[in-house]
Amino acid sequence: MPELPEVETAMRGLEARLVGRTIVGVAQHRADLRFPLPTALPERLFGCRILRFDRRAKYILALLDNGHRLILHLGMSGRLLFDGQGAGRHEHLTFQFDDGTVLRYVDPRRFGMLDLVAEDKLASHPRLADLGLEPLDPTFDATALKKVLQGRASPIKVAIMNQKLIVGVGNIYACESLFKAKLSPLRPADSLKASDFRRLAQAITTVLRAAIDAGGSSLRDYVQTDGELGYFQHQFEVYGRADEPCPSCEQPIRTMVQANRSTFYCPACQR
Numbered sequence: 001m002p003e004l005p006e007v008e009t010a011m012r013g014l015e016a017r018l019v020g021r022t023i024v025g026v027a028q029h030r031a032d033l034r035f036p037l038p039t040a041l042p043e044r045l046f047g048c049r050i051l052r053f054d055r056r057a058k059y060i061l062a063l064l065d066n067g068h069r070l071i072l073h074l075g076m077s078g079r080l081l082f083d084g085q086g087a088g089r090h091e092h093l094t095f096q097f098d099d100g101t102v103l104r105y106v107d108p109r110r111f112g113m114l115d116l117v118a119e120d121k122l123a124s125h126p127r128l129a130d131l132g133l134e135p136l137d138p139t140f141d142a143t144a145l146k147k148v149l150q151g152r153a154s155p156i157k158v159a160i161m162n163q164k165l166i167v168g169v170g171n172i173y174a175c176e177s178l179f180k181a182k183l184s185p186l187r188p189a190d191s192l193k194a195s196d197f198r199r200l201a202q203a204i205t206t207v208l209r210a211a212i213d214a215g216g217s218s219l220r221d222y223v224q225t226d227g228e229l230g231y232f233q234h235q236f237e238v239y240g241r242a243d244e245p246c247p248s249c250e251q252p253i254r255t256m257v258q259a260n261r262s263t264f265y266c267p268a269c270q271r
């Protein structure tokens, strides 16, 4: 499943190719993805120029020159492919642009979504309204993190994966961030001290940015071919490394299950 860094990478790929381009054709091959597609989508997109791309959580937001936003989520298996050949029965939407560029939305499991809303309705859109802090926003820091975690007795790892509190910290990035911040994944969120929040906020930003930087170097591959790129397994310090030596203290990395997800951590370094 594409995580925040992969979505950011995909968004930058779209930005590089499509800002300033006009949509001259949309072929819609089915009525719905996870949700019904907007009515008369091809007609409503025809002739629109793309002014800008933004990202909120794992939603890609394209601003059109008619004041509307195209909202796109890749779901579990969605991919955006430029040019090339048709992708067969899993290609649900095909966009054509004025410079000949073709963009295909391919999604075998169809958990993705696409919607079209007026810019002033974007913040209240049902999929976006309840989203938590954006960890790559310049305003994200220890103070903001402390504010949303206050009074939360749930384990810190479960809390930072709650999209209503903070977005984009998937399982891998939660494990890696807590290792970097030297915090036990079992600590109740409201037991963190000011210095813990500082380390954690910084660790989350660092881990996500490192993943984006790694993904950015293979941006062409990511956008054009394989949604799995963007994960750079060798860079993980604890995730997927049960029984291997901790990179810091060399004691074995442990694993456990929290809220149905595997947690990897070093019991010696993380307190």
Ligand SMILES: [Zn+2]
Binding pocket: 246, 247, 248, 249, 250, 251, 266, 267, 268, 269, 270
């Ligand atoms: Zn350790």
